[in-house]
Amino acid sequence: MPDLRWDEVKDVFDPKLMGALPDLFVPDTTVDDWQALLNLVTTSGWTWKYESGDTEEPLPSADIVLARPSDAEAAYLRVWPVPGVLAIFRFTSVHEIDFDVDLRELEGQDGVDSLCSFIRVIGRGLGKPVLMTNEGGSEEHPVLGYDPVKDKVTMLADDSAVDP
Template identity: 25%
Template sequence: MTRNWNDIKWIFEPDGSLIDIYVQDVTLRKWERLIDFLNTNYDLRFGEDDSNQINKEHVVKYLSDATGEIEAKTLKIYLEGINVHCYFFLSDQIEFDIDPKEINSLIDFESIEYFMISISKLLNSQVTLTGESTPEFPLLKVDFNKNINKILTIDEANKLRENKNSFLSQLSLLKTKLQMKFFPNAFKDRLLRSANEVYTSIGKDKNVW
């Protein structure tokens, strides 16, 4: 698919927030398949000891744990010069995040897009790219088996913004607050907020498109 970087780059303009990738409505079995896939196909670092393999048993136990006693571990995937992070927040929602400052060209974007397509194909699931903590508003939607690969143009986003009932109004408010606060360390802020708030999944049926 031929794309024009000038039509895409607005999504990755740095504003102090992150870009998220979501797979909604998943099961532990899909998590296991994803872990096997990542271990086999990507250079990665897992946990504080920087293991180059994800400990699948540990992750499944952590995602299934109701006591809060199992140690949380983070994952970094090295993707063609782009760092993709995963924190294993929820058993029914897979979430990655990236710093938009690392997406500076069509080649960078295509690396992320291919990553999403591969996961969609593997899990037979829809995969979306969104603003930080806004799974309801996909900016890019990929579903390999349904032959869906659509990225919003800025004009399409502006039309949705005009709808007062759309989630984009909340997205704009969030980005404004982030710009005002100018987080020096967005990754740390994400972790601190998750420790103080109840973090719940959002089903894809709640997405605005």
């Protein structure tokens, strides 16, 4: 049974309401959590690519990538959990894992199921919540997220909380 049903969450998957690239994050993380994420990505069977600036490079350890100087080129980890769906992780803070997905790639029940599966795997692997806000939204008001206690993705706000 799916965690969420398209007809109940279609507004949260609407790029016009949420922004095309909603913000997803794992709060209260450490270097060890980042390393667990990197290990998960490399062992999951997902397609991935690490880039520093415009250069594709081998994936470094979390402590190395997070210790880059503040003026270093931006580092990105692009992950395709399923063909046609891209998540982009940014190494901006030790204390939070943040990434984007493109809602235009997540349409209908298949899109909902793909996102729920992806964030459930991350949440289980880290033993932490994975939350989603609208693009540029407040982290204090996530609209959906993985709950590690319930081991499922749930809605966290009603449609009135979606404020583009």
